[in-house]
Amino acid sequence: xxxxxxxxxxxxxxxxxxxxxxxxxxxxxxxxxxxxxxxxxxxxxxxxxxxxxxxxxxxxxxxxxxxxxxxxxxxxxxxxxxxxxxxxxxxxxxxxxxxxxxxxxxxxxxxxxxxxxxxxxxxxxxxxxxxxxxxxxxxxxxxxxxxxxxxxxxxxxxxxxxxxxxxxxxxxxxxxxxxxxxxxxxxxxxxxxxxxxxxxxxxxxxxxxxxxxxxxxxxxxxxxxxxxxxxxxxxxxxxxxxxxxxxxxxxxxxxxxxxxxxxxxxxxxxxxxxxxxxxxxxxxxxxxxxxxxxxxxxxxxxxxxxxxxxxxxxxxxxxxxxxxxxxxxxxxxxxxxxxxxxxxxxxxxxxxxxxxxxxxxxxxxxxxxxxxxxxxxxxxxxxxxxxxxxxxxxxxxxxxxxxxxxxxxxxxxxxxxxxxxxxxxxxxxxxxxxxxxxxxxxxxxxxxxxxxxxxxxxxxxxxxxxxxxxxxxxxxxxxxxxxxxxxxxxxxxxxxxxxxxxxxxx
Numbered sequence: 001x002x003x004x005x006x007x008x009x010x011x012x013x014x015x016x017x018x019x020x021x022x023x024x025x026x027x028x029x030x031x032x033x034x035x036x037x038x039x040x041x042x043x044x045x046x047x048x049x050x051x052x053x054x055x056x057x058x059x060x061x062x063x064x065x066x067x068x069x070x071x072x073x074x075x076x077x078x079x080x081x082x083x084x085x086x087x088x089x090x091x092x093x094x095x096x097x098x099x100x101x102x103x104x105x106x107x108x109x110x111x112x113x114x115x116x117x118x119x120x121x122x123x124x125x126x127x128x129x130x131x132x133x134x135x136x137x138x139x140x141x142x143x144x145x146x147x148x149x150x151x152x153x154x155x156x157x158x159x160x161x162x163x164x165x166x167x168x169x170x171x172x173x174x175x176x177x178x179x180x181x182x183x184x185x186x187x188x189x190x191x192x193x194x195x196x197x198x199x200x201x202x203x204x205x206x207x208x209x210x211x212x213x214x215x216x217x218x219x220x221x222x223x224x225x226x227x228x229x230x231x232x233x234x235x236x237x238x239x240x241x242x243x244x245x246x247x248x249x250x251x252x253x254x255x256x257x258x259x260x261x262x263x264x265x266x267x268x269x270x271x272x273x274x275x276x277x278x279x280x281x282x283x284x285x286x287x288x289x290x291x292x293x294x295x296x297x298x299x300x301x302x303x304x305x306x307x308x309x310x311x312x313x314x315x316x317x318x319x320x321x322x323x324x325x326x327x328x329x330x331x332x333x334x335x336x337x338x339x340x341x342x343x344x345x346x347x348x349x350x351x352x353x354x355x356x357x358x359x360x361x362x363x364x365x366x367x368x369x370x371x372x373x374x375x376x377x378x379x380x381x382x383x384x385x386x387x388x389x390x391x392x393x394x395x396x397x398x399x400x401x402x403x404x405x406x407x408x409x410x411x412x413x414x415x416x417x418x419x420x421x422x423x424x425x426x427x428x429x430x431x432x433x434x435x436x437x438x439x440x441x442x443x444x445x446x447x448x449x450x451x452x453x454x455x456x457x458x459x460x461x462x463x464x465x466x467x468x469x470x471x472x473x474x475x476x477x478x479x480x481x482x483x484x485x486x487x488x489x490x491x492x493x494x495x496x497x498x499x500x501x502x503x504x505x506x
Contacts, residue, residue, distance in 0.1 A: 003081045005188070007034045009041055009216055010195045012048035013202065013209030016041065022217045024188055027091030027332050027366060034188045037218030039225035042180070045213035049149035049178035050231040052210030057146045057176045060501065063207075064174055065112035070204055071165060071173075072105035072112075074197035085189040086159050091332030091366070096295065097160070104160040104194075107167055107456045111174040114458075114479045120144060120175075120486070121502055128493070138493045143503040144486035146176035148233030151226045153247075154184035154191055155238035156334050157298045163187070164194040164214060167456070167477055168236030168261075175485040177233075178211045182226055185217050186335050192216070220246075227251050227260070234485055237262040238300070238476065241389075241467050248470050261484050262470040263463065265389045266417040267304040268442075268451050271406055271434060273427035276448075277313035284422055285320030288395065289328070289370070291450035296331035296368050297393030298338070301418050301451040301462075304389065307409055310376075310399040318397055322358050322372050330367035331393065338391060339366045345390030346371045352386050354379030355396075368392050377405055381412055403430055410437040415465025415472070418444045418451035443468065443475065 008015035018035035025031065035041075056064075075082070079101055086097045114120060121144050128139035150172040154163035161167065164181050172179045183191035195214035202209055215222065223243075227235050227250050235251060237244050237260065244262035251260040272284055291303055306321075308314040333339040343362050350357045350373065358372040371390075374397040380386055386396065400406055410419075419442040423431050431447075438445045443464035454462055460478035463469040475481050496504050 003084055005032050005034070005085070005192045007032060007192070009035050009037065010192070010199055010212070010214040011041065011045050012213055013199050016044075020218070022185065024089060025336065026088045029088035032189060034192075034216050037182070037215040037222035039221060041215055042222060042225040042229060045180045045215055046149060046226070046229040046231040048210030048213060049180050052178045052208040053148055055208055056178055056211050059176060061115045061118065063205075064176060065116050067201060067205055067207060068108045068112040068170065068174060070201040071198050072108040074200045075101065075105050075165060075194060078193050078197055082160070082190060082193050085193065086187060089187040089189055090159055090334050092159075092295070100158060100160045103456060104165055107161070108165065108170050110456060110479065111170045111482065114482070115174050118502065120479070120482050122488070123503060140490055140492055141494075141499065141503050142488055142490045143500060144483070145489045145500065147485055147487050148177060149231050150177045150179050150485055151232045151235045152179055152181045153223065153235070153237040153239060154181060156184050156186045156338070157295075157300070158238070159184070159187040159190040160194065162238045164191045165198055167481060171481045172236070172485045173211070175482050177485045179213075180226060180232070181212075181214045182223055183214055183216045188216050223247060224250055228254055230254075230256065233258055235260045235262075236476065236484070239264070241265050244470065259484070260470050261474050261476065263300060263417070263476050264467050264469060265391075266300055266464065266468045267387060267389050267413075268301055268416055268418045268420070269305045269307060269410070269413055270303045270420040270422060271410070272306060272308040272317060273421060273423040273430055274309055274313070274403060275424035275426040276422045277308055277317060279424055281313045281316035282320040285317040286324045287450060289321045289324035291452045292395045293325065293328045293331070293370055293393045294452050296333050297370075298334055298391060299452050301454060303418070303420060303451055304394060305387075305396050305398060307398045307400055307406060309403065310401060314397070314399055318358070318374060321395065321397070325359060325370035325372050325393070325395070328370050328393070330363050330369050333366055333368050333392065336366050339368055342368050342390060342392035342394070345388075345392070346394055348385065349373050349390060349394065349396065352379070352383050355386070370394070373397070374399060377401055377409055380409070387413060406430070407434055407437050410434060410441065413441050415468040416442040417462060417464050417468045418442050418446065420449070420451055421445070421447045423447055441465065443472070
């Protein structure tokens with residue numbers, strides 16, 4: 001039996017309809033109508049979140065861990081329905097969605113374990129020194145405390161892991177912050193089922209329903225209302241540079257500016273060093289092609305640009321990549337708008353000065369076929385437009401003239417999520433010269449791999465200098481991401497009875 005969504009907002013545990021409706025645009029299967037968000041609905045959700053904050057911030061780490069684990073269980077219990085409607089809405093294969101669901105529940109459970117050990121609290125205690133000369137020192141204790149209600153914007157390309165119960169929501173709930181999610185219009189049914197799972201978990205544990213709300217659809221005014229509501233104290237966002245920058249500016253212009261943690265895009269350059277190219281150019285070309293086409297190239301870590309020293313090894317790399325890309329059939333993109341943006345980006349790339357087009361134009365409709373281009377380093381350096389992200393399975397090879405030019409090319413990139421070195425042992429000296437450039441450019445530097453796998457763990461950094469993200473000191477993946485929704489508070493000479501429970505024993 002096909003699952004049919006109820007089509008409502010979820011505001012503090014209640015299903016809320018609206019006179020304004022919008023219709024989904026699935027890749028296959030039936031379309032459904034959903035309530036469209038309004039500023040009034042946003043205000044109701046934010047009021048509920050603010051009312052729930054004091055109690056949730058005072059909850060124990062054990063209680064919040066139980067909530068995260070219970071949400072994971074409720075999502076798994078709805079797994080078949082999530083896969084069904086998620087595949088219909090996005091065109092993603094069932095195996096991809098089931099894997100992404102495992103990542104989503106896995107990061108919820110990871111945060112549950114992370115907060116139980118208390119490392120995220122960064123607790124510090126400087127005991128009083130009443131006899132110190134020339135002045136005594138007071139008793140000082142510090143701990144990280146939740147900042148308040150958090151707004152989360154669902155991502156288009158990860159309907160589970162970066163959306164309703166994704167990493168931003170998991171980190172905020174783990175920190176003790178209520179969450180208001182703005183669901184993405186590309187997958188409202190998936191968002192709804194996951195939202196129902198969170199509501200069920202709160203109800204099962206008898207926790208305040210205002211801890212979570214889901215606002216579906218609506219115009220840009222809805223997103224603007226959410227980030228400018230005075231009760232919202234931080235924003236998590238994964239999406240386009242244009243949309244993210246507009247929201248970032250709104251956050252900064254508030255009477256009380258708030259942090260906007262936006263992950264906005266990246267071309268993730270890959271540097272193929274000479275010895276690696278000499279020993280395995282064809283292998284690297286094929287591997288790069290596989291990374292470019294994974295998920296129709298709709299990953300923020302897609303390695304869109306490869307830099308190779310010009311010559312026979314570069315020829316072998318390009319020939320191998322072109323053959324592998326040509327063998328890849330059309331893939332369904334997440335939305336019609338993304339497919340059109342991909343075609344537009346490919347046309348812009350083809351029109352660049354000195355750019356050679358190596359594969360035929362992409363196909364029409366919602367499908368995308370891979371694109372491959374190449375350009376000299378000189379033409380690359382003279383055309384900043386070539387460094388703009390094209391979201392989809394598109395690759396550009398930049399042919400460098402000398403090893404020394406690789407660092408110059410590296411310095412030409414704006415902030416990136418990742419930078420990759422393909423290297424052999426004899427490339428070590430050149431890699432040492434490049435590393436200071438790459439680590440200044442990117443949040444994650446990797447060797448002899450491809451960046452399209454982002455491990456959810458303690459050490460991961462998924463962020464980087466602008467425009468990769470709006471806050472270079474933060475990550476949206478891994479346990480460190482909880483720090484975005486905490487702030488340090490110092491307690492001076494407070495009696496034990498007044499200290500937060502997490503600090504009283506320190």
